Amino acid sequence: MAVNKFMIVFPNAKINIGLNITAKRPDGYHNLETVFYPVKINDALEAIIAPQLSFASSGITIPGDIENNLCIKAYEFVKTDHDLPPLKIHLHKHIPIGAGLGGGSADAAFFIKLLDQQFELNLTVEAMQNYCRQLGADCAFFIENKPVYAFDKGDQFESIELDLSKYVIVLVMPPLHVSSADAFRGIKPELSTVSLKELIKLPLAEWKEHIKNDFEKSVIGKFPLIGEVKQSLYEAGALYASMSGSGASVFGIFETLPSLQHLEAKGSVFYNV
Ligand SMILES: C[C@@](CO)(OP(=O)(O)O)[C@H](O)COP(=O)(O)OP(=O)(O)OC[C@H]1O[C@@H](n2ccc(N)nc2=O)[C@H](O)[C@@H]1O
Numbered sequence: 001m002a003v004n005k006f007m008i009v010f011p012n013a014k015i016n017i018g019l020n021i022t023a024k025r026p027d028g029y030h031n032l033e034t035v036f037y038p039v040k041i042n043d044a045l046e047a048i049i050a051p052q053l054s055f056a057s058s059g060i061t062i063p064g065d066i067e068n069n070l071c072i073k074a075y076e077f078v079k080t081d082h083d084l085p086p087l088k089i090h091l092h093k094h095i096p097i098g099a100g101l102g103g104g105s106a107d108a109a110f111f112i113k114l115l116d117q118q119f120e121l122n123l124t125v126e127a128m129q130n131y132c133r134q135l136g137a138d139c140a141f142f143i144e145n146k147p148v149y150a151f152d153k154g155d156q157f158e159s160i161e162l163d164l165s166k167y168v169i170v171l172v173m174p175p176l177h178v179s180s181a182d183a184f185r186g187i188k189p190e191l192s193t194v195s196l197k198e199l200i201k202l203p204l205a206e207w208k209e210h211i212k213n214d215f216e217k218s219v220i221g222k223f224p225l226i227g228e229v230k231q232s233l234y235e236a237g238a239l240y241a242s243m244s245g246s247g248a249s250v251f252g253i254f255e256t257l258p259s260l261q262h263l264e265a266k267g268s269v270f271y272n273v
Pocket residue numbers: 016019028029030031032034099100101102105135136137138139152153154180181184244245246247
């Protein structure tokens with residue numbers, strides 16, 4: 001059992017590079033293929049052993065009840081199988097919500113990793129990913145938190161070699177929230193002719209012509225500001241720009257840090273993520 005020390009982790013966001021929705025599944029979910037890439041926008045999640053379980057947050061307001069917070073849900077799932085003490089949990093929310101950045105899923109996955117380490121649960125990667133799969137389709141990605149080609153519900157992975165560290169990634173979050181469930185309603189699934197697993201091997205300068213996010217058409221149709229942000233990123237010199245996941249955030253990949261003052265009028269801008 002861990003001593004009552006301060007336990008803290010910094011869950012990070014992800015972006016989707018390409019997203020093809022390929023089929024509707026009998027369980028109501030969709031099969032898709034995407035590349036998940038971790039980015040440096042972080043929450044801070046801390047816990048100490050306490051007389052009773054509690055949860056509080058600061059920073060961006062999180063919609064919904066505390067018992068539905070993915071941190072609490074993650075704790076409850078692990079506690080079903082393992083002996084855990086009550087914890088006082090505090091989340092400082094910095095990752096934009098309804099952004100396609102997977103922030104809630106990241107909190108849950110990082111919390112499972114914290115519980116595993118601090119309370120010496122000896123969980124395998126697979127066991128932690130299986131808890132995550134019950135919490136959200138993109139949650140399992142954050143256990144290993146490295147670039148992957150994801151398929152099925154977006155919760156099965158193949159490793160890929162993708163290192164964007166020599167580029168500058170800029171992310172813009174317009175003042176909008178897009179619900180993933182709503183975004184799926186605007187989609188007609190279609191099998192892709194060339195797998196994203198192959199397309200991602202193309203030189204970055206060619207991604208613009210070949211790598212698409214299937215959500216963009218309908219989501220930008222509903223929220224034209226997202227399309228304007230994407231256009232502005234290209235005008236600022238992005239080699240590749242795309243909405244992340246089901247939106248509303250948009251990222252641009254640049255060779256060098258651009259001047260983006262005009263984008264600040266369109267949303268919150270995160271540089272060098
Ligand atoms: C589709 C992605 C792409 O990255 O969207 P973003 O959330 O990142 O925008 C994610 O995988 C989402 O992951 P996550 O947000 O954890 O999804 P969940 O909570 O499991 O599901 C939210 C809703 O999206 C729909 N959904 C999600 C994943 C999937 N493969 N098929 C679906 O149809 C379902 O309607 C579900 O009720």
